[in-house]
Amino acid sequence: MSTALVLLTLGLACAVAGGWVALNVRGSAASLERWADGNAQLRMHARGDLGPVERRLSARLYRALGTLIALCGCVCVLGGLLELA
Structure with missing residues (x-):
């Protein structure tokens, strides 16, 4: 039963x-995108590079990753429910 509780949680x-x-x-x-840009800018300034920040992750990519994580969470919930039954 503990495996089911872990999977459900x-x-x-x-x-x-x-x-x-x-x-x-x-x-x-969008706030995750701004947070990543701010961190990249701080890393560049720490290295002494004062140029423009390269955008690596966009809000659309964060939303796609969020969708993947949500789907994996649903699979874990279903696995926990099957473990209970």
């Missing part, structure tokens, strides 16, 4: 967090 957490980013609730994907 982990699956629900992943489904909620991934769904939050995938649906861009309250601009979460």
Whole structure:
């Protein structure tokens, strides 16, 4: 029964967090994009490079990753429910 509880808990957490980013609730994907750009800018300044920041991850990619995480969370929830039955 402990495996089922772990799968249910982990699956629900992943489904909620991934769904939050995938649906861009309250601009979460856009804020993750701005956060990554700010960190990249700080790393570049620490190296002494004062040029423009290279954008590596966009909000669309964060939303796609959020969708993948939410789907994996749903699979874990279903696995936990099958373990209970």
